[in-house]
Amino acid sequence: MKQVQFWLRWSWRDLKARWLQVVAIGIIIALGTGIFSGFGGQKKWRINSLNESYGRLNSYDLRMTLTDGSYLEKEALLNALQDTQGVKGIETRLIIATQVDASQADETILVQGEIVGVDVAANGPHINQLYVNQGRDLIEADTGKNVVMVEYKFAKHYGLKPGDALHISGDIPLDFVGSGQSPEYFYIIPAEGVFLGEASYAVLFMPLETVQGIAGREGLVNSVVMTLDGSVDGKIVQAEIQQRMAQQFPDTGFEMNTRQEDNIYKLAYSDAKNDQVTWNIIAYLFLIGAAMGAFNLAGRMVEAQRRQIGIGMALGVPRFWIAFRPLLVGLQIAVAGMVFGLGFGALLSNIFGGYVKDLAPLPYWIIKLDMATFLKAALVGFLLPFVATLIPTWRAVRVNPIDAIQSGTLVAKGGGLTKLLNYLPIPGQSFARMPFRNILRAPWRTTLTILGVAVAITLMTMFVGFLDTFVATMDRAKEALLDEGGNRVQVNLNFFYPIETPNIQALDTLKTADGDPLLAQVEPRLMLGGTLKQGDTEIETMLELVSMDSPIWKPTFVEGNLKAGQPGIVLSEKAAKDLGVKVGDTITLEHPLREDTFSFRMITSEVKVAAIHNNPMRSLNYMDMSSASMMGLEGQTNLLVVTPSTYANTNDIKRALFSQPGVSSVVGITEYTDAFDEILKIFAVFLRIVQVVVLFMAFLIAFNSTSINVDERVREIATMFAFGLPVRTVTRMQIVENILVGIFGTLLGILAGWLLLQQFLAARVEDQLEDINLIIVLSPTTILISIVLGVLVVALTPILSIRRMLRMDIPSTLRYVE
């Protein structure tokens, strides 16, 4: 026992002698294990929370959506479907587009959105129930009343609360009684919009009858949600429903999807999984950085004790006890790293949990410590420094005692790769040569430091590369949408109207408050949902029929051409690529065909790919207005594109058209790109945090290395001082050496970051961002910033050693013989 105490005391002194380096390495290990433990279990708790939220709100198993513009009698539809074998529950809805005015005294909030009319009878809805965040739920007594529950994320974004004023298209006032969530809207993704679209898209839940009244669709519905018996085969149910629909409503088109095919559902789960991949990459890179640092420090500590190890062996001390001292130091670092790491992990987990809860709130959260991940992190945090000490210790106790004793000054000598540089002429004074020589005199340590710095820069490059990629993609989208007609406004109508309708014709005559013309141009268009098909590939699309000689805006072709009056389709680059087609090929287009006023069915037509346009959004594809006849919509419109006169702006148009009958939403074209910019801003803040953390890691690694170097070269530094070399010159030499390490590490990091960025985004595109043609780039600015920051942080660490050098006892150091 006494012997153990003796070695413990001795190892504690070793630890104290290098406390700064030990703290630095402890923090790096804590960062690695902290991220590992803090983020390692996020997939599990996010998925558990999603399961709980979908389960408790009784999410649908099967959803049927009628083709745009199609409506069916609620009772007829229910009668046709409700005794379908395997269907446990069934509810109908009416979902209509609208414009929402939630403007407050100090803020204009005028966004597009949709109203979901749900059956509130007998405490409904029972499928896709509403979770109340604020205020109260919809109740049966609300039937027929203009009572609304606002989707929580929209309300939260604008700080809206029950009782606040709320109007919808037609300037209809609503009684805002509560805000809440429903499974189909756990994420808000407007049809032409982006992830996290709650700022620009409002979802309103209202009693079905009320919505039918507002929309002038009394008794009609356009959406059905069903729950199925657990044992039933969903495919069989779908087949039976398709058969019944074909028999009962042959002229009405519809689409069906399971919950698993729901875009929101897929996104929610894949986001949790993909985020985990991201965090794992970060955690592993941090751990690699920590490993480099731990090996660096442990190697030097054992090296410094090598002579003592030799003496111990010469005195006949058993190897076990000789190895005990350095191993104890490793053990102490391991325990410290592990404890700090887990503490840091718990903190990160809390912060991240809060961030996720805030960004994508769910009704129910089950955030529990994932014991397996926790133990894994603890093990990694412990093993990393311990193994880092074990390896050099094992090597040290295996040499002959005399070799260990005779190791002389024990510092890295001028051997190894240094000799190579002897033949490489480096201009300037010997001071200029020394940093280059020092780089190679301890190649293993230099390599570890370079790799450590590279790991940090890899992380930084990868994350800033995400931002660059999204910005470049966004710029491309802006170029496509805004290069011409950037002031145009899209007026979505709530149905298909003849272009000659008096209300549409009268738009030209609208005036501003001052009596000036409101609009400069009005152009009718069509917007339809459809599916592009080629072989086994199917892509959902928003098909816009636009006059190809439009004076306002038409798509910009990167290949091919489509003139007004010509048939053919203009595909996005991504759609063409995913379908494997080029200009001149023919694809199958599934699109609606109008059969009756409220009845559309889906048919397929072969269309020639006439051109490719430059918008990176895959779902945006175009045809000429003359192709409206394919859909039975000749002379009809459901989308007007207008431009403001010189006397008006977008807001004036929104205000003026808000109360116009038939207008469901009015959206300035820049709002689509503004939504992207909002998300990029959130993302950019997150990236700045990552940047600071990784730079801190690079700093710690560089500091650790510099500090070890100063320790190891203390006698050389003392010699230089004895010869009168000023501290600034010695520091300059160290800075030059670190600049070299920084340059190598940074360049390597940028390369690795670029490769990871491509790999990572390629995987994400397949899984999550399939609708966007991501332009994967690393901007010159990012590269420059990475180089400057990477090199600068590493280069400047020797400044922290100046005080130590100034306080050096030169005479003692000069006489010191290890």
Next chain:
Amino acid sequence: MITLDHVSKHFQMGAVTVTALQDVSLQINKGEFVVILGPSGSGKTTLLNMLSALDTPSSGKICINGIDITSASRTDHFKFRRETIGFIFQAFNLFPSLTALENVQFAVDMRGNHHPKNGAAQQVLTQVGLGERVRHFPHELSGGEQQRVAIARALAMGNPVLLADEPTGELDFRTGIQILQLLEEQALNGKTVLVVTHNREISRVADRVIELSSGQIVRDGLPQGGKAAISDLHW
């Protein structure tokens, strides 16, 4: 050349004050080959540290080449060492990442005399008998060769005072003799050479021996028995 006027040095070791040098006064002339002799703890290293401005006296005054180094600033001390002193250490203290030639060139560069073709450094190395070993790194040289490189480095500084701290301490007799010869030659060439040692035998070749004990000069004069030839030494 070198004047010490009532120099004392005290160290505080906790509550105890240790006197390393006590009222030391002496004068050393240009071109003298002086051995400072004494056992461990006699104050000889402290004296050397004072002379090289690596440490400052608690009291008294030290003037070297007319410069009062006791009142000089830290920056002036660096300048003084750069321009006045050449160091030779017991453990050589060569820069391991530089070759023999570059170690010497380092000293040349210190003075700001940059010679692109390493002419001066090469010349000094040849002078100490290492003209053929210029491209070797310190760890590729023997102890004696390393000390000769260290001497060459000190000489290349071109400074008038050479301070050698136990220069033969790590060397065998034969190599030690060669080093002493080199040092003696420097004195003959007009440099002031101060060698600190506890080896009484070495002091026999000096022009003057200053013997210290408990921080005080106990003897200052010619070696006992007169100056001996280096060939007469043995230890």
